[in-house]
Amino acid sequence: MGYFQDNYEKIQFTKGLVNNNGLRNAQLGAIHALGSYFTLDKNKAAIVVMPTGSGKTAVLMMTPYLLCAKKVLVVTPSKMVRGQIYEEFCELKTLINANALPVLIHKPNVFEMNHLYSDEENKKYNEADVIVATPQCALSLVENKAESEKFDCVLIDEAHHTPAASWTRILELTQKVNQVLFTATPFRMDSREIKGEVIYRYPLKLAYRDGIFGEIMYIPISASAEKDLRIAYKAEEILMQDREKGYEHFLMVRTNTKEKAKDLEKLYAEKTTLRLKRIDSSMSNNTVKKCIEALKNKELDGIICVDMLGEGFDFPNLKIAAIHEVHKSLANMLQFIGRFARTNASNIGTAKFITINDEELLIENRRLYGTDAVWQDIIIDISDGKVDEEIESKEYIASYHKRDKSASDVENFSLYNIRPGCHAKIYRVNDFNISSSFPNGCGITEPPYVNTEDNTIVGIGKKLVPPKWLASNEINDVEHLLYIVHYQVKTGLLFILSQIKTETLYDEIASAFSSGYEKIPKSNMHRVLAELKNFEIFNSGMANRFSESGESYRISAGSDTSQAINESTGKMYSAGHAFCKAMKDGNEITIGYSSASKMWSSGYALLNEYIKWCDYNGEKIANDEINVKTNTNFDFLPIPRKLISYPQNLFFANFSSETYLMSPLLYYKEEKEPIGNLIDSDIKIINIIESEIKVAISIGNIEETYVCDIEGHYEADTSSKLTVSLHNERVELDKYFCSYPLQYKATDDTVIDGAEILFGNTEVITYDSSNIVAIDWINKYGTDVTIWSIVNSLDTICNEKIG
Template sequence: MQHANVVVATAQILARCAGAARARLAQHCERLYVDEAHHVAAPTWRAVADLFANKEVVQFTATPYREDGQHLAGRLIYTYPLHLAQENGYFARINYRSVVNLADPDLAVAEAAVSQLRGDLSDGFDHLLMARVSSIARAKQVVEIYERLAPDLHPLRLDTSFAESTRRRHRQQLLDRDTRIIVCVNMLGEGYDLPALKVAAIHDPQKSLAVTLQFIGRFTRTGGGRLGEASAFVPLQVAGVDDRLRRLYGEDADWNEVISDLTEHHVGQEKERTDFEQSFGSLPHEIALRSIHPKMSTVTYRSSTELIWDPDKIYDLFEDKLLTTQLGINNRDKVVWWVSREATPVRWGDFASFNELVHHLYVVHVDDAAGFLYVNSTNNATTHEEIAKAVGGENVDLIRGETLYRILAKVSRRVPTNVGLLDSVSRTHRFSMHVGHDVLYAWRGEGGTKMKTNIFAHGFADGRSVSFGASRKGRVWSHEEADDIHDWVRWVRQVGPAITDASISLESVMSGWRVPVSESTRF
């Protein structure tokens, strides 16, 4: 150890070492460099990183975000855009081909990919083809197609159903070019360096952005004059995929532009998130910031005078009801959050000797540039006027009434799924809630003459499915769940400007609905 300047190891190897050996290794090292750092959230990798908790840790990854929402820790200090990597010759261009064939998409993808491979070989390129499938059963089906189409290229399977010795032999046959086609199930993954993989036949597309980008990166590596541009063939299907991948799997998509846009956009989002988290000057020690997933919900206030920012008044307002003895305060972005511990009566009887202990999350954001104050809480019993006045000043007023329905203008092709009605005449049926096919009543006949107290609707915005709900009492919400507080802040900043936009007529909002109709006959 004392005679080495650099120690290279894998997380798996270190996991097999004794705890004392790992601790001694960390003691003698000044800093830790982590490649493929998106794995750091996994237990084996996290155990290694924790050994260097008090030392400098530098992480490298192409996807600094995880689909499961787990945090990689640290902050982004440098990003290298994909378009620069292509311009500087580190990544090859990749040509995407959408294959449309509903009758036999596997055959169509295989034919297109094999044709591309033969063309590349005839042009003098040393290219290999990888067919990606989602299961061993699928691999057995697909490899038979390649065996029929290209027996001279000796297609092989590579998956965990083979013994390790067989897998090793198949990999070697690929390296020796005894085969030019390999059908894989979660094999030759990240870290496997084989730049000659230049034709991707993606029979079963991945469903998430991060995994897709890692997979594509395998084919864009450069490696000398005998390698050309990469090609990818994908059946035209977008059902069930991540909304962010719809552009990628579009029929006329240019993957070089789309991938660059997607990666730079989401890396930029991650940088915003880490900057946001670093801006908290105080944080509760009882609850981790990244463990909080607030609902997309808010009540919105605005002030007749300039909004103030005084989060410390929450200490006086909640006094002994705070679970988090310290507030989470971000003065740069004007966000404060805390968790309360409140005693409430049990719902099944009247008792003075005991009660229920309920914990509520509160998040407040003051968007002083736009002039709005937002309050989110798991306690929906009130509209939290006392909190808004404590943080934003005595002159704040809750935005309520029909104006909140303007938020529904953001939803195109909107279909009402929940509608509350208030009858000002009937005392016995003053309020009613209508869901499913029953919403027809809320829009026709007697229901059309009653006041709507709240509306929830599904539809589309920016090419993806969305939902919004609004209540006359002042609440706006969505069925989405925020990944974290930063996600909620980004969502909530669209609410105030939308519900106060006088250019949006309530008449157009209330008339632009697609109301489901029950049919009793077949067409």
Template sequence: MNSRVTDIEILRDFISKVNVVVTTMDILTDSTVDAKMLFSEEFSHLFVDEAHHSEAKTWKELIERFDKEKVFLFTATPYRNDGKTLQGKVIFNFSLRKAQEQRYYKQINYLPIREYNRKLADEKIAERAVQQLREDIANGYNHIIMARCKDKKRAVEVFKYYEKYEDLNPIMVYTNISGLEKKIESIKRGEHFIIVCVNMLGEGFDLPNLKIAAIHDERQSLPITLQFIGRFTRTSYEELGNASFITNIAYPPIHEELEELYARNADWNLILPRLNENATQKEIDFKNYLDRFRHLDRSEIPFQSIRPALSTVVYRNDTNEWNPSNWQTGITDIDSYEHQYSDNSDDTLVIILGKISNVDWGNFEVVKNLEWDIIVVFWDLRPNVNRIFINTSIKGLSKDKLIESIFNEKASKGKIGGMDVFRIFHDVKRLTLFNVGARKGIGQDITFQNYIGKAVQDGIKLLEQGTIIKNNIFGVGHKEGEKISLGCSVSGKTWSYLRGNLNELTSWCRDIGDKITDESIDPNTVLQNTLEIEKISTRPQVTPVMVDWNPEMYEYAENKFEIRIGGYTYDLSNSELNVLESDILQPLQFSFDTSEHKIAFEVLLGQEEIDGQKIPFYKIIKKTNIEAVVLYGNKMLTLEDFLQEFAPTIWFADGSQLFQNNYIREKTEADIIPLNIIITDNWVGVNLNYESQDVVPYVQNSIQYYFINKIRNDFDIIYDDDGKGEIADIVGIKDLPTHIEIHLFHLKYAQGGIVNNNIDNFYQVCGQAQKSLNWKYKFRKGKDFFDHLFKRKEKKLNGVSCSRFVKGNETDLENVLIAAKWEKETKFHIYIVQPSLSKANASHDILQLLGNTYHYLHTLGNIELIVYSSI
């Protein structure tokens, strides 16, 4: 039936004379209501091809007119881009693996390029595709390139890179292009070796020679694309070789779609291997790790998508043999699991179990849960190391029994618990504990007590006094510049809130095992590295060096918070908080500063009596008679009330900080700054009392102008960010092949214009250096760093303006932004430039202040501070 029949009697007569009707869904769905009713009454069965469309509104409405048992759905792609699940019960599944075994599919060559510059990416994809085409032709394969683009505009752009290959007769096709039918016919006749298209020439388009897919735009439905180019590799096409797939692996969406592809069907691991010449070392390591599993080629579960929570129990082991196939004898209720699967490498056993269980909210025969669990057993056998780790999602699993079944009956005796587990906190700095469980001595009324929230500090003090004994601890700190979470219990369990793939899990376990068994580590290190948090009612007797916005505000874009003063509107990109100088016996003061306004505030700390108890309080008081309001979301507060609700953090010269009434200190003082990271200069011709180069014409004897010329040849982009709301006085950016370098230079003039080693020259600049660490983390979360630079691209002073780009331009910065968005690695560096310091005669107080700053940047950001000084 190749057209719609409007006369119901003619249609009825037609159906009565045939046994099988072949038609299209467009014809059926476009029929009248009466005709659709007739179809559902007269047809005994409905067979629907390309059934991944069955959830579309018109298709679904027609299908639902038929009894469910009459409908059979067929599709090669049983998933949809909108995530909707296809209805019905799977009665036959012809797997990709079987298709490959029966030679319906051959392996697809994965040939990605890695290019962060989008303008260059199209050309490189085209070059790689044509290179593959010429290789295939030379090998006797009459292949054709299909270059896919997301829309007509992109197709026109991309076609420019193919049209130069005149001998391959490239052609471009898209909906409504002039002469489309003639172009399609010429394609079918094999007149073109390169086809640039928007869609894939239709699902029914059958051209086996389309064997090379060049994907120029992300989000191009990779599963469907790959099956399209792979489905023609059949026995009847022996003259054709393997399909090839080319895209830019630097685009994160491509990464995401590939991960989704592998997760949907593990068989894609066989058809589209992950490893390629552009693989990173991390990808190579993970591929090599997975290749060690014995039966991965038979697995229906994509091992690369397994991401267990990082947790483990550790055992010492004394045997050099194991029997991973005996694991079932170690699980008491193994018969309750309907699904049981395992695979192992030479040192890792992965067990996946599934069982049907009752739902919590009722007792039904037909409504059940299918619960899946995982067990990972890792055997760390190295010279002088023999340890077993077990990770599981099953609560109440007898780990000892499982270990004994795989190793021997003595293995469980090597379980590591007690105080040794607390060694995992070694080298974790600035540790904040959120949960402390402790046991009391024999004979006490309460043998166990859990300290959480505000009570944690009480628990820490009792632990230090020896009044109670550690049982379990969980906290968050910093290690190698990264924020981490760790917890452990004397029972032997260690855990983190992080998840990782199987390779990352085993690496994490190996590190945990090395720490726990290191006899040189004092288990009480956990207390030595904790931050002391004290509720105070009087200001600390230390000089403040910096005040900064509430950390929560850095979770949002700079323009999330809008500050209005009179007719002026500001956000975080052109305003800042600064410490105001005051005697350490006087209340703390800070100011909100813009180019036009300065509003002073005072921090009032004290005590108030509530229900007979003296409770510390904290209050922000505005000292300047200027009205300002803050708008965020659908809220509006006065600036004074906003700072009360979003309390700023104040840092002090000794490394301590104040947040509301919470005074936070490290227990050990940082070392003075290493002298080898202080670089000297003679500052010839520089007025040490003049910091900024201002605007064009620049102040050429300023510190900033001199220093920019000193570093000019070191960077692709040099940006003058001097001013309220700055990231740094100078931002240097270098886009290297493997990563992006971001260098932040904080400058400060010398009071009096001379080298005098006055510590007052350092408080503010040290605070600015610490504050700029926030940009490392904002950089990771999005494009805020670049938005800041683009937004402030024009520098203004006294009615004169100029570009802040001293070297490079907006296009250069845009290219770096693209590379950063595509997850190119970024490395941050922070500098203090203060010519008032004499390295040869530096005072201990200055070196200690710089040491505190160095320690802060290194601990929280793994950033090495470098200081420029005088000789």
């Protein structure tokens, strides 16, 4: 039997009370959760989430005893942490002090792996119960199959590093053994997945309640040209004040480059009385250790570093942070703050963070460096909220299953890693059949992922496209395409995300998953702007209802395009598309919609967040009681309604605004040379009934007729011979019109655009007779009207001659 098996019975789960040492609540919860998890037949790594300073190392060290491990590999993020854990396993002080192990327990054989794998040290590898290594060394060890098979337990410290290549490879090579990942922040700046199942999570708010996470304070400095000097002076002032109060506090100066660290070292030496030393990754481990010893021996007031002494560094007296350059990653910032919020020392007080006040700085859409930032509440709420989001996302992804268990073409593909852009085409459907398949046009090459609980299906398609630099089709690149179809039961709405944004394909997808569908009118789409505040509309469109030539659609872009709209504009134009910035629950968002039943945002989201986004807006779209007010001049523009039937007084047809902006070339049959631009052709209305309108498109001696229903769907009367070039492809003209519908106008200025109708108002262009004032030109002003009479007579003679 191995060391940990022999000593399993000696481990105690003593709870720490006022009168005796023991394990904290977080440690007890984590170790019992691990014991429970590994009684089941699991093939996933266990993830333990505990705040910095809550005792992750103790839980990590107890795990081999609990699992009766034979041989353990511990992977740490840095040489410093490697050395700390090596010493912990050698001495077991932490577990003995917590009454988790007896004082006289025999210690394990621990090997600190300082170099890459070498046959010369084979004996040390074999004799060790625990090997502690950084990722590079650990990987060189487990790549040796004989050595890898000796381990039955792998423990990862600071597991948010695991998506990195070396960490991932270690877990892949040891996937058949028990794996436990420990971290305070189970999320990454690059949004990559930390693979495994979160089996225990101790919230930061409980760590604060239990006194594990201490008081923190943000001290803002007004921005100025001498910001570094002002931060240095304030850091010195705060440190001296704390020491006068009896606190044994020390300072860390944080920046982002080695060059800046050198400049700050000189600045603090010349302008303050503080004794500081600079450390960075270019220095030897021995040099860094000596610096840390000097700090702990109170020979220094602090250190200057670049992302050093972060993960795993335990010195609770480090309480003042002079932040000359802030972290741009929320995960890194939370890790950093956690180091200063430790409470496991005497004579320490509130942790203080000194930096420049920057109201405009957003970290993952969160404003943290404002003058009114109350960090104690903000940091706890953000940390717990971010962890909640991560766990929720993992649980949501786990609710999907692949329709067919066959191997994926995409190695190690996970739905967690997709980040769909927030864009959706929306239909109202009769029903939803999640068992259906995507149409052939999607190019789905492998079985889709299905979530029957949430009525969502995700497909990955392939499309062969020639490189832009190649004029022929001899070589094709493979483009992977994402499709998401989600049905909201409550509203009967179907949301489709497709990277091929053609109306024909959207309609085919909707038809594949439902027995009947209809598009959403703009009056309903407009409701996505409801429940929002502080609008800035920076891209919008207006349709001119009265112009039969010239401008038919006006697009405006700028910081706030609504300022160019007034009551008169609203009488002449109707609302087109809109894209704006607004506030929702105190957070800044973007949202846009168009007449094509589409909505979008500028952001990208996790899959569960995307579905929430669809559902939230779907409920607004379906709510007939919603009254939208943006409190901007955009409210002056009338909103079109859904087309119910075609009016008989339609007399004029025009191409869409998109067609005029970028007119495609028009082709006949399979001919290679175009016969002209689409806007060169003529449009003629042939017939109108309530449910459809027939039009003719002609150019030269070529003419074809098309029928459009009240959903804005076009079909050629016979097989379409006219095609246009669209996205490097030849598309039949009727399919083109489905994406870019013709616009129809009636004699009463009613306008039909696709499946929408905007009723005209003939009073808008009628002169008010009370505003007409008659002038007596002859008697009052003596005007010679015979000149007008002569012109009038000549006009008449000319017309008669021409006739």
